[in-house]
Amino acid sequence: xxxxxxxxxxxxxxxxxxxxxxxxxxxxxxxxxxxxxxxxxxxxxxxxxxxxxxxxxxxxxxxxxxxxxxxxxxxxxxxxxxxxxxxxxxxxxxxxxxxxxxxxxxxxxxxxxxxxxxxxxxxxxxxxxxxxxxxxxxxxxxxxxxxxxxxxxxxxxxxxx
Amino acid sequence: xxxxxxxxxxxxxxxxxxxxxxxxxxxxxxxxxxxxxxxxxxxxxxxxxxxxxxxxxxxxxxxxxxxxxxxxxxxxxxxxxxxxxxxxxxxxxxxxxxxxxxxxxxxxxxxxxxxxxxxxxxxxxxxxxxxxxxxxxxxxxxxxxxxxxxxxxxxxxxxxxxxxxxxxxxxxxxxxxxxxxxxxxxxxxxxxxxxxxxxxxxxxxxxxxxxxxxxxxxxxxxxxxxxxxxxxxxxxxxxxxxxxxxxxxxxxxxxxxxxxxxxxxxxxxxxxxxxxxxxxxxxxxxxxxxxxxxxxxxxxxxxxxxxxxxxxxxxxxxxxxxxxxxxxxxxxxxxxxxxxxxxxxxxxxxxxxxxxxxxxxxxxxxxxxxxxxxxxxxxxxxxxxxxxxxxxxxxxxxxxxxxxxxxxxxxxxxxxxxxxxxxxxxxxxxxxxxxxxxxxxxxxxxxxxxxxxxxxxxxxxxxxxxxxxxxxxxxxxxxxxxxxxxxxxxxxxxxxxxxxxxxxxxxxxxxxxxxxxxxxxxxxxxxxxxxxxxxxxxxxxxxxxxxxxxxxxxxxxxxxxxxxxxxxxxxxx
Numbered sequence: 001x002x003x004x005x006x007x008x009x010x011x012x013x014x015x016x017x018x019x020x021x022x023x024x025x026x027x028x029x030x031x032x033x034x035x036x037x038x039x040x041x042x043x044x045x046x047x048x049x050x051x052x053x054x055x056x057x058x059x060x061x062x063x064x065x066x067x068x069x070x071x072x073x074x075x076x077x078x079x080x081x082x083x084x085x086x087x088x089x090x091x092x093x094x095x096x097x098x099x100x101x102x103x104x105x106x107x108x109x110x111x112x113x114x115x116x117x118x119x120x121x122x123x124x125x126x127x128x129x130x131x132x133x134x135x136x137x138x139x140x141x142x143x144x145x146x147x148x149x150x151x152x153x154x155x156x157x158x159x160x161x
Numbered sequence: 162x163x164x165x166x167x168x169x170x171x172x173x174x175x176x177x178x179x180x181x182x183x184x185x186x187x188x189x190x191x192x193x194x195x196x197x198x199x200x201x202x203x204x205x206x207x208x209x210x211x212x213x214x215x216x217x218x219x220x221x222x223x224x225x226x227x228x229x230x231x232x233x234x235x236x237x238x239x240x241x242x243x244x245x246x247x248x249x250x251x252x253x254x255x256x257x258x259x260x261x262x263x264x265x266x267x268x269x270x271x272x273x274x275x276x277x278x279x280x281x282x283x284x285x286x287x288x289x290x291x292x293x294x295x296x297x298x299x300x301x302x303x304x305x306x307x308x309x310x311x312x313x314x315x316x317x318x319x320x321x322x323x324x325x326x327x328x329x330x331x332x333x334x335x336x337x338x339x340x341x342x343x344x345x346x347x348x349x350x351x352x353x354x355x356x357x358x359x360x361x362x363x364x365x366x367x368x369x370x371x372x373x374x375x376x377x378x379x380x381x382x383x384x385x386x387x388x389x390x391x392x393x394x395x396x397x398x399x400x401x402x403x404x405x406x407x408x409x410x411x412x413x414x415x416x417x418x419x420x421x422x423x424x425x426x427x428x429x430x431x432x433x434x435x436x437x438x439x440x441x442x443x444x445x446x447x448x449x450x451x452x453x454x455x456x457x458x459x460x461x462x463x464x465x466x467x468x469x470x471x472x473x474x475x476x477x478x479x480x481x482x483x484x485x486x487x488x489x490x491x492x493x494x495x496x497x498x499x500x501x502x503x504x505x506x507x508x509x510x511x512x513x514x515x516x517x518x519x520x521x522x523x524x525x526x527x528x529x530x531x532x533x534x535x536x537x538x539x540x541x542x543x544x545x546x547x548x549x550x551x552x553x554x555x556x557x558x559x560x561x562x563x564x565x566x567x568x569x570x571x572x573x574x575x576x577x578x579x580x581x582x583x584x585x586x587x588x589x590x591x592x593x594x595x596x597x598x599x600x601x602x603x604x605x606x607x608x609x610x611x612x613x614x615x616x617x618x619x620x621x622x623x624x625x626x627x628x629x630x631x632x633x634x635x636x637x638x639x640x641x642x643x644x645x646x647x648x649x650x651x652x653x654x655x656x657x658x659x660x661x662x663x664x665x666x667x668x669x670x671x672x673x674x675x676x677x678x679x680x681x682x683x684x685x686x687x688x689x690x691x692x693x694x695x696x697x698x699x700x701x702x703x704x705x706x707x708x709x710x711x712x713x714x715x716x717x718x719x720x721x722x723x724x725x726x727x728x729x730x731x732x733x734x
């Protein structure tokens with residue numbers, strides 16, 4: 001089971017290391033990690049995807065709550081939430097497949113952000129599954145390089161999260 | 162305007178610090194220069210690990226926040242074991258370390274270590290002070306965080322230039338941290354549920370841990386037990402939270418707990434944990450722990466709830482206030498049948514050893530310490546067999562009279578912790594019960610006891626082994642005593658002792674004590690125990706009593722690791 005954990009923390013040096021250390025110190029792998037200040041510049045949001053069973057992640061969530069610099073922890077798994085990820089994908093092209101790659105990109109509302117005579121760099125924004133799907137479809141053309149941001153997420157509830 | 166060092170001194174004064182344990186060094190010279198005139202008792206330890214354990218022992222014995230001070234780099238890294246020890250046992254202390262000047266941080270400067278990075282997993286919180294304006298607030302916060310909620314160690318790392326810089330920032334009167342608000346009051350509905358569960362239970366059991374002592378809730382535990390006829394077992398760190406001389410006391414439970422406590426845990430229908438954390442040394446095999454019971458758990462730390470054992474009735478908050486709120490809702494009762502069953506177990510299975518043995522049995526020494534101090538000493542221990550015998554054969558009736566490293570199991574803890582405890586409690590006899598292995602881990606601190614005339618009594622049960630490991634090797638590794646024999650004779654071939662002929666035990670603890678300026682006494686036979694201990698306890702100064710005990714005595718009962726509490730080995734027979 002993959003958990004999406006969203007943590008509001010004080011925007012101070014060392015806080016990210018504290019949060020990440022707590023999880024990695026227990027032997028879990030953080031698959032994706034994002035951190036940036038929120039609309040309140042004293043508060044940062046850390047979004048992580050962490051694989052692990054529910055019981056273990058419940059404990060991790062409680063432990064995160066214990067950290068002095070942690071303001072609030074949300075385990076969004078099982079809740080309704082909006083998640084987005086951005087990826088830059090460099091695809092190998094030849095004269096023959098250039099247009100088919102561009103066509104595929106437009107179907108995914110992706111954007112070609114750089115053109116080289118041997119490659120196209122495509123920017124795609126969407127849910128992680130959508131990006132996985134796109135990658136699968138362009139794989140046959142030859143993927144040169146990929147950079148993904150990992151998930152950022154917000155709950156769908158009316159209130160603050 | 163005040164310098165960083167002046168802010169620190171003022172902050173420590175405001176926090177009520179009376180005693181500081183530590184060692185100087187290059188990065189804290191400015192602090193030491195001011196300490197020369199400051200109104201604190203400064204205890205010069207000989208190793209920073211010793212200083213942290215002293216602060217720890219001081220905190221455990223006094224209930225106040227312990228304070229220690231070390232320089233950057235090796236000074237700071239030497240505190241790590243002490244901080245981890247305090248963290249595992251939830252002991253409030255503030256550790257101040259010096260750091261190289263801010264512009265040099267990260268440059269591998271002389272005596273630089275990323276101590277906030279290193280201690281992150283073993284402290285409740287830590288700070289690297291980057292700006293002197295933050296320092297007054299940080300000092301106040303550190304003491305607040307160390308002492309409130311689930312207590313723990315806090316480290317403040319202060320670069321040398323920050324110590325020298327000036328600020329007009331005042332020391333705050335109150336602390337308000339946006340992200341830190343520990344829950345203190347228990348939820349009334351959960352308290353009502355717990356009261357109902359207690360009232361309905363036929364075979365309830367209170368399982369009391371160190372949290373009841375940290376939360377100063379011993380009186381409330383006793384009131385609850387007596388009102389409703391609830392038998393009480395404690396963890397190692399819970400010893401003293403309930404008088405072990407009381408008819409309702411079952412003594413300690415777990416790996417080396419009493420048969421009665423372990424049977425009662427197995428057969429109870431309601432287990433009420435009060436400030437205990439279901440450590441694996443207590444539970445044994447989790448799936449067979451208290452199999453017939455509903456489990457209630459009172460704890461200030463929400464993450465302690467259902468961490469290892471699923472809990473039916475969680476009550477999060479301060480133990481003392483929860484018990485006070487609970488008491489009026491609990492019915493009076495005797496629970497005659499359950500108590501008769503417990504009395505029968507108690508009579509049949511007391512802690513026992515070969516009392517007729519002509520050899521000097523370690524358990525006998527502990528019983529003599531109990532008898533001579535009338536159960537009123539502060540007992541501090543190292544870690545190992547002697548620790549468990551100290552738990553089994555001395556009866557604790559007051560909180561903060563048993564001081565031991567529970568969670569981390571730190572050999573070398575006892576001696577410096579005893580110094581801290583004795584400074585906190587000058588009115589008490591403080592005895593460090595030690596093994597010969599543990600005694601060699603921080604013996605250098607005896608000098609501190611001598612210099613400051615801190616009259617601790619160190620009783621070494623010398624069995625020539627790292628005894629607890631040897632016991633495991635005896636029981637589970639076919640008596641292959643690999644690297645556990647401390648005397649040179651009979652060492653394993655792989656250990657390559659070159660001069661076995663006429664080999665003696667090293668060191669000679671009596672001479673070692675004398676070399677440090679303490680009184681050294683040796684006991685070689687049972688008949689010498691009482692008189693020697695009397696001499697030690699009446700001597701006005703630190704004493705080392707080396708007792709040459711039966712080498713292969715074992716700690717029983719013993720629940721093998723991972724077994725159920727009912728699967729106790731009760732003797733070799």
